[in-house]
Amino acid sequence: MGKIDKKEPNFSIPGKPMNQVELEKMIKIAEEGNFHSIKDLKAKVSDWKSKSEK
Numbered sequence: 001m002g003k004i005d006k007k008e009p010n011f012s013i014p015g016k017p018m019n020q021v022e023l024e025k026m027i028k029i030a031e032e033g034n035f036h037s038i039k040d041l042k043a044k045v046s047d048w049k050s051k052s053e054k
Contacts, residue, residue: 036044
């Protein structure tokens with residue numbers, strides 16, 4: 001039987017290591033961004049569909 005690799009997975013872009021602090025910082029920035037409601041999203045999709053039908 002082989003050994004189990006106990007290294008933590010690297011969720012960053014290959015070749016660009018990222019530590020836990022940088023990851024948490026990026027998550028906080030994303031959480032502060034704009035979010036759309038389902039109603040807004042449906043309106044945007046229907047608008048997009050009507051434009052593409054022309």
